[in-house]
Amino acid sequence: MGREADPTTELSVVIPMYNEVEALPVLVSRLRPVLDGLGVPYELVAVDDGSTDGTAELLGAFRLGWPELRVIGLRRNSGHQAALTAGLDRAVGAYVVSLDADLQDPPEKIPEMLTLARGEELDIVYGVRADRASDSGFKRWTAGLYYRLVRRLAGPSVPAQAGDFRLLSRAAVDALKALPDQQRVYRLLVPWLGFPSGQVTYERAPRAAGRSKYPLGRMIRLAVDSVTGFSAAPLRLATWLGGFAFLVCLGLMVYTLGAHVLGHTVAGWTSLFAGVLFIGAVQLICVGLLGEYVARIYTALQNRPTYFVGHDTAEQTQEAARRS
Numbered sequence: 354m355g356r357e358a359d360p361t362t363e364l365s366v367v368i369p370m371y372n373e374v375e376a377l378p379v380l381v382s383r384l385r386p387v388l389d390g391l392g393v394p395y396e397l398v399a400v401d402d403g404s405t406d407g408t409a410e411l412l413g414a415f416r417l418g419w420p421e422l423r424v425i426g427l428r429r430n431s432g433h434q435a436a437l438t439a440g441l442d443r444a445v446g447a448y449v450v451s452l453d454a455d456l457q458d459p460p461e462k463i464p465e466m467l468t469l470a471r472g473e474e475l476d477i478v479y480g481v482r483a484d485r486a487s488d489s490g491f492k493r494w495t496a497g498l499y500y501r502l503v504r505r506l507a508g509p510s511v512p513a514q515a516g517d518f519r520l521l522s523r524a525a526v527d528a529l530k531a532l533p534d535q536q537r538v539y540r541l542l543v544p545w546l547g548f549p550s551g552q553v554t555y556e557r558a559p560r561a562a563g564r565s566k567y568p569l570g571r572m573i574r575l576a577v578d579s580v581t582g583f584s585a586a587p588l589r590l591a592t593w594l595g596g597f598a599f600l601v602c603l604g605l606m607v608y609t610l611g612a613h614v615l616g617h618t619v620a621g622w623t624s625l626f627a628g629v630l631f632i633g634a635v636q637l638i639c640v641g642l643l644g645e646y647v648a649r650i651y652t653a654l655q656n657r658p659t660y661f662v663g664h665d666t667a668e669q670t671q672e673a674a675r676r677s
C-alpha cells in the first residue's frame with residue numbers, strides 16, 4: 354500500500370487533520386515560510402482524517418497556490434494514529450517529520466531537527482515538551498501518569514513527554530512500515546526500534562484554534578493500546594491477585610474455625626458482603642483485561658487495514674501527467 358521513496362524529495366511533513374478548519378489558515382501561515390526557507394525539495398502531506406467541517410475544501414483551496422501541498426483523504430475518520438500511519442506509508446521523503454495540525458508543536462523547530470539528524474547521523478529526533486504550562490491541569494496530570502506507566506512497561510528508552518512531533522529517517526520509516534502491528538502507538542513503537550536518536554525541546558503552546566480531538570475516551574483508548582501493545586503483565590495480575598486472595602482466605606479460615614469452636618459465630622453481614630463485592634470486582638477486572646488481549650488477537654486475525662485512502666493528490670497528478 355505504501356509508495357516508493359523518492360530520492361529527490363528531502364523532507365516530508367505529515368500532518369493528520371480531523372476537523373481542523375479553524376487551525377488550518379494559521380498552520381499554513383506559520384509552516385510555509387519554514388518549509389520554503391529550508392531550501393530543499395519537500396512535500397507537505399496533509400492527511401484528512403474524514404473531516405466533516407470543510408477541512409478538505411480548504412486544503413483544496415490552499416493547494417492551488419502551494420504545489421508542495423499534497424492531500425491524502427481518508428474515506429472515514431480512523432483516528433490520529435491511523436491517520437499518521439496513512440501519512441507515513443505514503444510519504445516519499447528522505448526524512449519524515451510528523452506534526453499536529455493545531456500548532457501545539459512549533460513548526461519552527463523543524464530546521465533544528467533536520468540539522469541535528471544530518472549532523473549527527475541520527476535516525477530519530479524527538480520533539481520533547483519542556484513545558485506543558487499551557488495544557489489544563491487535568492491533561493498534565495493524566496499525561497504524567499501515562500508517561501510513567503509506559504516507561505515502566507516499554508522501557509526507559511521511551512522519552513517522557515514526547516508526543517507525535519518527531520523526525521524519522523527513511524530507514525526508520527521503512528522499519529515502521531514493515532511492522533505488522535495494527536493498533537499502533539507510535540510514541541512507543543519508534544523508541545522500541547532502537548535507532549540512534551536525539552531530541553529537541555520546545556514549549557507546548559495552547560491549541561491555535563478549535564477544540565481538542567482527544568476526549569477522555571480516546572485518551573483511555575490510547576493508554577490501553579499502549580499497555581496491551583507492549584506488555585502482557587496485566588494478564589498476570591489475575592494470578593497475583595488469586596495468590597493474595599488465597600493467603601487471605603487461609604488466614605480467615607483459621608479465624609472462622611476458631612470462632613466456630615468458641616461459639617462466637619455472629620451475623621457478620623458487612624464483612625461477608627464486602628468480601629463478595631470485592632472478589633466479584635476483582636474477577637470482572639481480570640476478565641476485562643483478558644478481553645483486551647483477546648480483542649487484540651481478534652483484530653490481528655481479521656487483519657483489516659486501519660484506514661482507507663479515498664484520494665491522494667499525488668496520484669492524481671501522476672495520472673494527469675501520464676495522460677498528457
Ligand code: UDP
Nearest residue numbers: 369370371402432433436453454565566567
Ligand atoms: N486527529 C486526527 N484524527 C482524529 C483525532 C485527531 O487526525 O480522529 C489529529 C488532529 O487533527 C490533530 C492531532 O491529531 O492534528 C492531535 O489531536 P489533538 O490536537 O486534538 O490532540 P491533543 O493535542 O488535544 O492531545
Ligand code: MG
Nearest residue numbers: 453455457560
Ligand atoms: Mg493538540
